Amino acid sequence: MNMFLSQEIDRMQSTTIMSEQLRDALDNIFNECVPAIWQRESLVSSTLGFWFTDLLERNQHFHTWCFNPNQSSEGACLVTDSI
Numbered sequence: 001m002n003m004f005l006s007q008e009i010d011r012m013q014s015t016t017i018m019s020e021q022l023r024d025a026l027d028n029i030f031n032e033c034v035p036a037i038w039q040r041e042s043l044v045s046s047t048l049g050f051w052f053t054d055l056l057e058r059n060q061h062f063h064t065w066c067f068n069p070n071q072s073s074e075g076a077c078l079v080t081d082s083i
Contacts, residue, residue: 018026025035034042034051045051 021037025037028035029048032048034045034048038051042051043054045054
């Protein structure tokens with residue numbers, strides 16, 4: 001019991017170190033912006049809300065395309081600018 005308590009005290013006293021990328025991502029999310037590391041592989045969006053809505057729409061399109069290939073999703077194909 002004593003050993004467990006001393007380990008917990010050591011954990012609470014230790015300093016948590018964040019990487020620069022993680023800190024940047026958290027700051028951007030707090031400011032409702034898309035983190036730069038996310039934008040590398042996705043479309044550019046003005047706000048985090050628009051980016052997330054686009055992500056959900058792309059996920060739904062991909063799911064329909066994979067599991068219902070005969071059912072067209074609005075007859076359009078979503079194309080990214082990173083291709």
